[in-house]
Amino acid sequence: MYRRATSLSQPSGNGLTKPFKTPTLVQTVQRVLPVRKRKRVSYKENAPDSDSEEDNRKGKKKKKEDVAYIDPDADIVNVNRIYPAFKPKPFEVVAKKRFSIPEMRNAAGELIPVVMTGISLGIRPQAILIPRPLHDPMADHAIVLYDPTTDDRETDEERKEREAQDAKEKEEKDRAEALAKSGLQNPHKSLKALLGLDKDKKKTMEKVPVVIDPKLAKVLRPHQVEGVKFLYRCTTGMIVENQYGCIMADEMGLGKTLQCITLMWTLLKQSPRAGKPTIEKCIIACPASLVRNWGNELVKWLGSGAVGTLSIDGKDNKTELVGKVRRWVAASGRNVTLPIMIVSYETLRTLQAELANCSVGLLLCDEGHRLKNDESLTFQSLNSLQVKRRVILSGTPIQNDLTEYFSLLNFANPNYLGSKNDFRKNFENAIVRGRNADASADEHRASEQKLRDLSALVMKFIIRRTNDLLSKYLPIKYEHVVFCDLSPLQLSLYKHFVASPDIKKILRGTGSRPLVAINILKKLCNHPELLQLPEELMGCEGLLPEGFVGARAEGESRGYSARGRGAPSVHSEWSGKFMVLDRMLARLKSETNDKIVLISNYTQTLDKFEILCREKGYGFLRLDGTMNVPKRQKLVDRFNDPEGKEFIFLLSSKAGGCGINLIGANRLILFDPDWNPASDQQALARVWRDGQKKECFVYRFISTGTIEEKIFQRQASKQALSACVVDEKEDTERHFTAENLRQLFQFKEGVLCETHDTFKCKRCKNGRQFIKSPALLYGDASTWNHFTNAELKNNHDDLLRQEVGLPEVSFVFQYISH
Structure with missing residues (x-):
């Protein structure tokens, strides 16, 4: 250290210009290594290896394993022989051979069936398909139920997505506020957030028209077309928000069955979103005598095999019936092979427990005046189903009194008219009072006013045509x-x-057996x-x-x-x-x-x-x-x-x-x-x-x-x-x-x-x-x-x-x- 300091103080500076060397031994050890030889590579097609000509002269046959062997002493390596260049065959040669899926056989020699999965090979990007309606809305005699160019109202699916997105954003906001209050919030943003990739891209799905199947459109009469349009608007919530039920009250003979089949077929196959149905499952409840008739009507109008139906007509025992119903309930998505269940009111009551947790898209109640009593087991069983689209078919919606009429309306659209007591107080009492022959002029006017008020509310969900058509x-x-x-x-x-004497007692009001x-x-x-x-x-x-x-x-x-x-x-x-x-x-x-x-x-x-x-x-x-x-x-x-x-x-x-x-x-x-x-x-x-x-x-x-x-x-x-x-x-x-x-x-x-x-x-x-x-x-x-x-x-x-x-x-x- 003393010498170093002294040398630094010298002005000549020879020590600063000399390169620094690490301390070594006095005698250096020299190792003799062979000179590395770099082989020459030939890229010519027919260039010989260094020893190939000599081997050919000697007439030696090379083994296949020798092709991949490289002699370290050789001067030239022929790369093309080791790695030959690929040449595609001409298309004419390839196209002559017919393509077939390879066959697989089991140990017994039986052919194993091949199920096509539809999975695309490789990493081909997903094709972008232009949304198209199932049927051409511009065709001759096409009947359009939903037109996106004029019906700009938010669809039910869009509303659900919007509500789900709003709920998600609200949840994230609440979580961020909670973290901020607790002091655990990370002040630094992630790279994903900085780039704006943390937010879901909202894909604006282009809506398509909903068109009635041409095979049904050609048989519908004008009043039936009007009825189908009414049913579609009601069951898709286009009349009143969150109200999806209605009453088809046409008189007998006007084709209520055909109109409901058209609605059901349209909802099962189409929606404003291309390629997606509105509903997956439908239940048709009817009297026992009409179960088979409904099956026949489906075949008559849609064709044999067009739609799978589970008809519960009393032929199966209880064990088989419950098994079929449970499979029907468990099916969803592409597994739904029988989308329609046809069942009698009596059998439906016994299946209430099996159907309790099943989401049903549409419920059709044929001869729906059986639901006139809201305290009956039939009414309670059907009302307990998880279904919001409810259509009642009845040629005579009013049978005895307005209370029964209220029961039908309340089943189709629950709580739309309030409770039963509210209905009586607001409408029924005044209407019935004014209909009596001995009613005063004021009571009659009050009755007519209440009648107009009631009609203004309920006529949105009731369609009624008489036999005059x-x-x-x-x-x-x-x-x-x-x-x-x-x-x-x-x-x-x-x-x-x-x-x-018995009749005289009854006329005096004291008889006990009038019935x-x-x-x-x-x-x-x-x-x-x-x-x-x-x-x-x-x-x-x-x-x-x-x-x-x-x-x-x-x-x-x-x-x-x-x-x-x-x-x-x-x-x-x-x-x-x-x-x-x-x-x-x-x-x-x-x-x-x-x-x-x-x-x-x-x-x-x-x-x-x-x-x-x-x-x-x-x-x-x-x-x-x-x-x-x-x-x-x-x-x-x-x-x-x-x-x-x-x-x-x-x-x-x-x-x-x-x-x-x-x-x-x-x-x-x-x-x-x-x-x-x-x-x-x-x-x-x-x-x-x-x-x-x-x-x-x-x-x-x-x-x-x-x-x-x-x-x-x-x-x-x-x-x-x-x-x-x-x-x-x-x-x-x-x-x-x-x-x-x-x-x-x-x-x-x-x-x-x-x-x-x-x-x-x-x-x-x-x-x-x-x-x-x-x-x-x-x-x-x-x-x-x-x-x-x-x-x-x-x-x-x-x-x-x-x-x-x-x-x-x-x-x-x-x-x-x-």
Whole structure:
């Protein structure tokens, strides 16, 4: 250190210019290494290796392994021989060979099927496809349900995405604020955040039109196109936000089934987003007798195999049924092979637990008036399903009162009208008060105002068209209400019963069995032998004729008729309605080739029809509640066959009054009325519907002056209520007070038509109609044509003209469709 310091202080500086050397040994060690030789490389195609010529001269054969060997002493290496250059074959050579997927076989030599996955090979980028609608909206006769150029409203899918994005941003913001308050927030931004890559890129999906399938568009009539557009707008929430239900309240025969199939098929296949459906699954709930009919309708309009359906028709046992339903519930996305479930209301109640956690896209409720009672098990079972799109199909939305009407609306769009008590307070009480015949002018005005307010709310979700539209497509329908006088036996028994002490107690309000008495009178109006006499009418022994048998035990009369031996005969002369029926059937059999449907509310009456047909040798078929569902459709198909020999179809109104298509017949007799006008209207619409080619004649038999007339009058009152709320007919008259409707057991003997007297008709004088009705309103018989017995000679119907001069038919109301 001393020397170093001294040298630095010298001004000459020789030590600073010398390079620094590390200390070494005195003697240096020298290692002798071979000189590295770099081989020359030849890139010529046929250049020889250094030793190749010598080897060739010696005639040595090289092994294949020697090709990859490089002699370290060689001067030249031929790279092309070790790594030959690739030359593609000409396209003409390659294209001659046919491409086929390689086959794989198992140990047994069997061919293993190859499943195409559709996975693209390599790293080819995903193709950018221009969004296209499923069907061309510019094609001829194309029906567009959604047009993105005019319908700029936010779709349901867009709203869901927006809400999800807003929720995500809010969550991130809340998390950042929480970290800032706790002092744990990182003040430095990540590179991803700085570059703006942390935010999701919002892809603006181009919306496409939704177009009805051309195979359905070509069969839809104008009113059905309007109906499908209404259904689509309601079920996609385009009418009122967050309200997805509606009521298809078209009258029978207008094609509600086809309209709903079109809606369902469109939602299953299309949406404003190209290639994506609106819904994945759909449930069709209907009466048990219509399960198979819905399956047939799907095949009829969409084609066989177009859509998979799970039809629960009662053929499977409980274990198989539950297994099928669980697989249906578990399926989602591309695994949904059976998107449509067709099930009866009764079976759906038993499957409530299995369907509880299943998300359903659409629920169709055929004959939806079964949901009129919101406390019933059926209503509660369907209401518990996870489905927001709910469509109710009902030709008669109002059946008894506005409370039932509210139940239907509340099922389709829950809480839209508030609670039941709110509905009663805001609408029902005022409307019903104003509809009474003895209502004051102020009550009537208040009722009309409430009616307009209610209509403004609910008509957004209800579409209602009457049978008047069918006049363009169907033949004329003549509907008659035929008032038949009681036979002498019926008259004596009826007068005896209404004068009995039991009826007097009921009229005083002290009787305890009014329903039993009503049922006795209704059966008596059909035929006295439907009653067990004299047990059910005490003291009538002296009125019964010789040979009177009375009602048999349940099933006994069917047993007699089935064996064909010892079957009792029908005494048509003991019933006024049976005498008219007997003459009509004889005329049809002898002079026409028409078929007829006979409908009754009592299977006992059907038993009498069956015995009458066997006596006369008439071919007939019978459908009632004892027949299982699979056999019902076969029976209907057999009757509708033009080559079928049976010209009479016996039908129970409860078992087959809903949805069954009997267009093979063009005549129908409803033998007895029901308290519910909807049941009668359903039954009357079995023949006059799509597919009918002949003029239709419909007859409703009513016993003159009896309880059946009171029932018919009450039906008129209910239909007037329906017309006010749903049809909005301003000229529906108010005929009956509440007091009139309680006078069921009063019997007026000798009148031609008590109902006509109640109308106080100004168009008739001295039993003859001298002023033609300005308009025939369906459901309001006061506007129909009125005929006494003598005036029936001017009636269009041959069967009614033959009743002129006979004592059974006293009066007739006539409605002509167009």
